[in-house]
Each structure stands twice: as structure tokens, then as C-alpha cells.
Amino acid sequence: MKFGVIAYKDHQLNENAYLTRIQPLTDEAKAIEFIAGLTSDGGGDICEAVLDGLHQAVTHAEWRSDSTKFIFHIADAPPHGKQYAVPHLEDDYPEGCPCGIKLEDIAKVMNEKKIRYRLLDIVLDPRKFNEKYRKAIEASNQGMKKMISVFSHYFGNLENKQLREAHEVTSAVTQFIVTDIAKIETSPLI
Numbered sequence: 001m002k003f004g005v006i007a008y009k010d011h012q013l014n015e016n017a018y019l020t021r022i023q024p025l026t027d028e029a030k031a032i033e034f035i036a037g038l039t040s041d042g043g044g045d046i047c048e049a050v051l052d053g054l055h056q057a058v059t060h061a062e063w064r065s066d067s068t069k070f071i072f073h074i075a076d077a078p079p080h081g082k083q084y085a086v087p088h089l090e091d092d093y094p095e096g097c098p099c100g101i102k103l104e105d106i107a108k109v110m111n112e113k114k115i116r117y118r119l120l121d122i123v124l125d126p127r128k129f130n131e132k133y134r135k136a137i138e139a140s141n142q143g144m145k146k147m148i149s150v151f152s153h154y155f156g157n158l159e160n161k162q163l164r165e166a167h168e169v170t171s172a173v174t175q176f177i178v179t180d181i182a183k184i185e186t187s188p189l190i
């Protein structure tokens with residue numbers, strides 16, 4: 001089994017920021033080391049460079065054609081673009097990704113390669129935050145709902161799971177893999 005990691009942030013770049021950072025397919029230890037070296041900082045608007053990350057994931061990774069492929073996408077905010085707009089969702093790029101990456105192009109590759117797209121939607125509880133951030137958290141949660149509804153029209157193989165805390169990621173990924181492997185054993189090409 002091989003693991004790759006694509007970390008994405010956003011287009012407004014300052015000295016510590018990056019759009020995407022990539023660990024090509026490697027072994028488990030190297031992937032974990034790469035993740036340990038990532039930081040989450042910066043900020044600005046709520047929307048993120050989601051499409052840039054996904055685009056890298058479907059095109060950059062050296063997927064073997066006969067392998068079983070998964071993308072586990074951990075997200076708490078939607079992409080740029082007015083199709084994901086909800087009240088209070090700050091978006092510096094309402095026309096979508098400024099590099100011109102289109103959702104339909106990503107979906108085409110993802111569907112052709114039969115990648116199992118598993119979206120882990122981090123839904124934080126707005127009540128746990130002070131007033132300054134509460135509206136932003138609510139907007140982010142609603143924006144994610146919109147993203148899932150838009151994405152489900154494009155990706156034939158999308159399943160999502162809501163998580164209340166980031167530390168639930170490990171068990172959610174395990175559950176997806178166990179469920180999917182059971183399905184693969186009965187029907188190899190779903």
C-alpha cells in the first residue's frame with residue numbers, strides 16, 4: 001500500500017503560505033513524517049484552494065491503473081466560487097479558482113480513474129467559539145453542505161462523512177477502508 005499527501009491552503013500567498021504542498025506516493029512512515037511537518041496557519045477569507053488540491057491529487061499522483069485508489073479529502077471549508085456561497089461566507093474569488101481550475105475537469109479524471117473519493121467534512125460546533133468566529137464557523141459549515149451537494153452531481157464515486165472533531169479522522173478513514181474493501185470483494189469495479 002502506498003500513501004501520498006496533498007496539503008492545500010489558499011491563493012493569497014504570504015511568506016509562510018503555499019498553494020499546495022505535495023508528498024508523492026510513498027510508504028506510510030514517510031507520509032506521516034510529511035504530515036507532521038505541516039502547519040495550519042494564515043487565514044484571510046473562509047474559502048480555500050480546494051480545487052487546486054484536488055486537481056493535484058488526481059493528476060499528480062502516479063496512480064497504477066490496476067490499483068484500488070482512494071482520495072481521503074479532509075476539509076472544513078468550501079472552494080472559491082459563487083455556487084458555494086452562503087451568508088457570511090467570505091470569498092475573495094467569487095468567480096472561482098483564479099488559476100482557472102474547473103470542477104468538471106477534476107471530476108472527469110477522477111471518474112475515469114475510478115478513484116473512490118471519500119470526503120471527511122469537519123463540522124465544528126459554532127457554540128464552542130466566541131462571537132467573533134461563530135458566524136464564520138456557521139458559514140463554513142453551511143458552505144460545506146453546499147459543496148457536497150454540488151460535488152455529488154459531478155463525482156460518481158463520492159461518499160462523505162461528518163466529523164465533529166479533527167481527531168475523528170483516523171477512525172473515519174478506517175471505517176471507509178473496511179466498508180470499501182468488503183464491497184470490492186463482492187463487486188470489483190464499483
Ligand SMILES: [Zn+2]
Nearest residue numbers: 052097098099
Ligand atoms: Zn487556484
